[in-house]
Amino acid sequence: MPQVPLQPPARLVRTVSAWEGEPGQSWAHGLPERARRVVERWELTPERVLEPGGNISMVVLVLQADGTPATLKLGLVTPETAQEPAALARWDGRGAVRLLRTEPDEGALLLERLQGEVSLRSLPESKAMLEATGVLRRLWVHPGDDHPFRGVPGYTGGLVDTLSARAAQPWAAELRPLADEALRVRADLVASEPERVLLHGDYHHGNVLAAGPSPSRGPDRADVPGGGSGERPPWLAIDPKPLVGERAYDLAWLVRDRLDTLVASPGPAAATRRRLHRLADDLEVDRERLRGWSLFRAVEAGLWSLAVGDRDAGELLLEFATWL
Template sequence: MAPDRDIIRGHVPLEPPERLLRTVGAWEGEAGRDWLKALPGLVEEYLARWELTPERVQHPGGHISMVVLVRQADGTPAALKVGMVTSQTREEHAALAHWSGLGAVRLLRDDPAGSAMLLERLHADVSLRSLPDAKAMLEACGVLRRLWVAPAEGHPFASVADHTCRLAEHLRERREQPWAADARPLADEALAALERLTESAPAAPVLLHGDFHHGNVLAGDRMPWLAIDPKPLVGDPGFDLAWLAQDRLDTLVAMPAPQAAARRRIATLADALDVDRDRLRDWTLFRAVEAGLWSLSVGDREDGELALEFAAWL
């Protein structure tokens, strides 16, 4: 006999957080809205299947996933994550399994077909954003050193080369839109930077997080800081570091001479992780411009303009 849903839920509301409703609806269109309608039932299914007792839904939660803090059958705390399957999130479970808790949240159980994962419980309200910028960058570099390992033979992860080829196609399309007219010179610079990067590849590609920033590194009990929410790829470490380089742009904007501060940040991060400075500058330029035009395309003018301003400083 199927378990009573009210017992499984413990009367905990399992409604998707507002941010999830907003972002999935805006980013994924009709498919996203259909997934959101089915999400509460899907969460209940995994609570029952894995014998989990919910405590509360994590707010604000992820942009394309819902996280429920739970207790396992033996009382151990954990987190149930149910996310929308996309090309970027499809292999998240595989990356976490490969890292096996070294530098990243530990995967306890998963169902890749449903994009459901049971994860160790971290301190969700304490990320690297709680630290001063310089200290946060230092800790972030320590986490990346653990994550950048060789992938297993026959791994399922997409390459940075293939991923950025698709990003470049989208960037060219957005470059032609009327609203992107002022950004076309920057878009051309970004595409030229990518061309330079693809002319030579790193000798030993590694497994990358893909979306590494301060908000995706949480405090843990087993280790001080652990990464969450990877969008894994295999390739040049500079691709990962470029996303970190543009973290906390509001902090950079508030600094005296932000252009010089941005260049110093690139140099400091490159030296800390033995990444070529010029390659990191090119990766950062490409990722900032691509992200900026994407943000403008989905109506996020504030973040889009800030990313493009940062790119211009480089």
């Protein structure tokens, strides 16, 4: 097999440089050597680098020493991504991609091969939502004793100062009432957290992929936390930013999924509320708590997008927040 260049996709280099500055740019430039070392240690044969790949990770299709297909993910280690291996190990393939091997300090994960180009975005919205909620039911398990995951109150507390500082900038003057409302709602939510389960943290249609063409059995079985019997589902989650907290937090990104479709629909505010109510009722989540987390996460993400220069995404997210 011809040697495959282990070069990061151009989009990855641009994105991580814009988001993380000089440290991100330096990390991206070191990817080819890091990938070469991991490939040699794990006795992998690269097939191709996925384009455009992830926003903060390089994804390489590989063959293991025995010829089994797998996926090598080399990600930037951040506070949000550091516990991805621990979450995947906890799920052990139940509703999520199976972790085969990891070197956490390198940000290197060897994963089972999924159909990387087929996500829930390929399905009609109603079917995608049905599948998405089914996967979430499998992911929401007890985090385990002495787990390493951050809690939603602590994580979102770390966003409060940054959100406030961005809202205080001259360019955000008109957005301050919306930011104040998001901060007030978040304070009310964390004052009365109703449950603590393992959350995906970045759950949307693009982070749920079709399983491989011939998935192995299980592990939806009794010895997996919350497991039952039967085959693995046809859709599996990837790229968690794991947290421990209430389910409403995880549902917030589904409320705003396919935002371009929502904004183009007749009466987008009413359509958004209908979606929120349907998701809350289907998964037995309090509507007001889901509305609150959807508002906070959209405002925080919208201000972040504006701050890093993504004006289109920022304005759309903040418009969505007003619909809530």
